[in-house]
Amino acid sequence: MPYCSAIFSTQTQSPSVDANVLDFQPIQPVRTFEAVEQRIREQIASGRLRPGDKLPSERELAEQLRVGRNTVREALRSLENAGVLSLTRGVKGGAFIREGSNLRITQAVTDLVALGSVSLDDLTELRIHLLDAVVRLACERATPQQIAELDAVVQSTKDANDAASEGKRLDAALEFYRVLAAATQNRAFAMMVASIGETVVRLLGTISYPPEKLFQARCRFMVHFQARDADAACKELNALLVALRDHAKRVSRKPRRQAV
Template identity: 35%
Template sequence: MSHESPSRNGAFRPITPRRAVDEITAQIRERISSGEFRPGDRLPSQRDLAEQFQVSRNTVREAIASLEDIGLVTVTRGATGGAFVSLGTSSGIVTSLSDLFSIGVITPQNLREARAIVGKAAAELAAERATDLDIALLQDIVDRASAYAAKGDIAQRSEANFRFHIELARISGNPILEYLTDAVIHINRKIAARYEAPPNDIVIPFRRRLMTLIKQKRSAEAGMEMVNFLDSLANYYQTAPLLTDAARETHNSYREADKEET
């Protein structure tokens, strides 16, 4: 990360106590949007910000936490720590869309449509842009999923499949698709955790067909393969049996283990 950026246009403007956190957040966001603070730059210390804004450090701390929540800054601890302009994160989008889904503003049908649109675009671009290294990474995930399936470890197979979609979006080279995929997969994980996972004959053949299309750079066909798969998946979940509490706990424990591996 780079050194702390100077305040090129002078100190931040003092503010009144009312709505202080919102005003601090707005001013810092303005500096980030203008390019004065760029990705990787360290913001002034909490002490310096408190002096410039003429507020308490607690107020500054709350504003920084708000910026961290929406993914604009990353806070690290220790002697070399501080608040840094984010290099890119989907956390704000994930949180916002998850909350909207939880309260019913986003419906399952909305989610299904969005996942099909985003998944199709990601598959098409990945087929166009995947490097040999990208293909090797995707193939490794597919092989792991197949190995888990052969052992009857459906929870780990499912988590590997989610990882496949996330990596596919990254390979697309479009950060918007990547962030939206992260958000949609986050919600889908929660939904999938309630049900028995789809059988191998829905999931494994799709992965193999899609890998062939990506290797051959058949972009349009890769996109349609993704759409057809997601349709099959959505149809499965319409009648899928619910998991028992014990099975759900096992599924979630595998999820956490897989996160640690990756």
């Protein structure tokens, strides 16, 4: 066989693939109402539908999509449950695109913790790395007004501790992370911090962590944050998060009394 032909012959003879090595997953059939959901989501993703926009009526959607009205109704209810739509009754009612919200993310994280899929260690590690990025960005971007607002929240932490009110302590803890995340000027960070923070704060909210130690740690953080010293601020906040986690582990089998 000529040299060139031999090379060509070698290159074109592919070895057969053992079918047992492949791992093809069966194709799942898509239910009609799910296809309707996808069409609506595509319109939102493309920007043709925006928060506050009203969808066509069920009849109009059914005609456009060539499906039954029951299918459209099921799709709309599913999107309402997902937090995408708001369904209202009455003459001026209908299906409206909702504003973005972190409530669904919060619920999903809470469910994962409740089901044991995510541990306190997992959440703490995620929270440390997330807040590390948040603090660094906030140190760079925070306005003087936001720094003053965060300092006021820290002072309210002491007031809540003095009032011995669990509800006030929880609110102050959530507000601290909300204002800190808002200072990044990044809505995605703000939503993620709110979702994870609310789950962790509620989870640790009845753990008896010494209020004075919490207040002092927050005060030390504010000294560094006001100086825009990101490294020192991150170190202080990380130490507090780890201390809260370790404290929760130590007293997890004891009666729970105070909020974090």
